[in-house]
Amino acid sequence: MTKRIVSTTINGEVVEFLADPGTSLLDSLRDTIGLTGSKEGCNNGNCGACNVVLNNELVNSCCVLAVETNGGTITTIEGIAQGDHLHPLQQSFLEEAALQCGICTPGFIVAAKALLDREPNADEARIRHWLAGNLCRCTGYDKIVRAVLDAAEDMRAGAKA
């Protein structure tokens, strides 16, 4: 088995790394590149804790081979804040206490941002449907949905200002 050189733009920077042909993007992000914000929950595509945006599509990074991302563009949870300035979603998750243990939070924020980037006017039903692939065992989801609704409102207001 020969390791492959993979060259991918991650959070705006070109990153070159080595990966075995069968290594998941999640494992490469965490173990090789050192971006440990994406979490391993189920490692089989059910929980969404490993969500990243790959070539403008929300994906489970556990269900993507790292070698598939050669030449691609990836946004991880580490690429969501602007320096010290939190993204409105991150701010509203804090304000609404939309997390307890926090393992699912990076996935929820990446997934929710992917929705609001596409559909800034998403309503509660749409948000709940979109986030069906993200599991949280602590909050009961209501606070998460409220946080996403609040962030959407802030982002719309920000877009107008």
Add this chain to the structure above:
Amino acid sequence: MAVLDYVAPATVDEAVAVLKQHGQSARVLAGGTDLIVQEREGRRNVGVMVDVKGIPELTGVSIGSDGSLKVGAAASCASIYRNAEVAKRFPALIDSASLIGGVQIQSRASLGGNLCNSSPAADSIPTLIALGAVCEIAGPGGRRSMPVEEFCTGPGRNVLGDGEMLVSLTFPAPAARSGAAFERFIPRNEMDIAVANAAANITLSADGTKFEAARIALGAVAPTPLFVKAAGDALVGQPVNADTIEKAAEAARAAATPITDMRGSVEQRKHLAAVLTRRVINKAIERAKA
């Protein structure tokens, strides 16, 4: 066994050559939402991942001048339901594509992958069957095609031989006054494996009072997704009313040969076969009239 190699051929011929060279240890990688997980969990040995998403024919979604639809075997569910023209003309396909997993899965998972994974509970296969889709298969001996209902041969098994791969699915243009629909029963709202599912594709007579043609298919009630010809035949030539639809539902119940497992019992699944058949026929009628 670990994955030893990853190749991304640029053409179908190249892909077939790699598949032939490595035999069963080479697997076609489309969205990977089944394959990558199965490999990791030791349920499938994969020596060589053959990523076919770089082959244009495998990812295209196009409507022909005759109104037929061709979907590349690796085209993602999202690329199908975001196509406004496909959504308008083939709403049953959207029913299926938009409930396979969550959005993260739909970004990658393909109808071709769903078919080749050949799960009896697959959420797109009954729709493919009801819509009369034809699969095109490429292999060392050239190309062949067959109706989707002949593709699966058992749970996780299908007709693909060594060196063969699914290239595309072609759907005939929907007939005038026709409608189709798919429904799945699961105990939650999203993200679950079907206890049972069903699809119907019906054509109404010019005055809208009779069924002119009908195809019904069921999932998760037999070792393979099931084309229930008797259910469609129960409708054809008959008046559009509850009695006729009930006869089709009864035919679906009779055709179902499910097992009892953690998701449902034989009795529940046979009941669901009838209930879902009734529902998808009614929804298909609504769409035919719209």
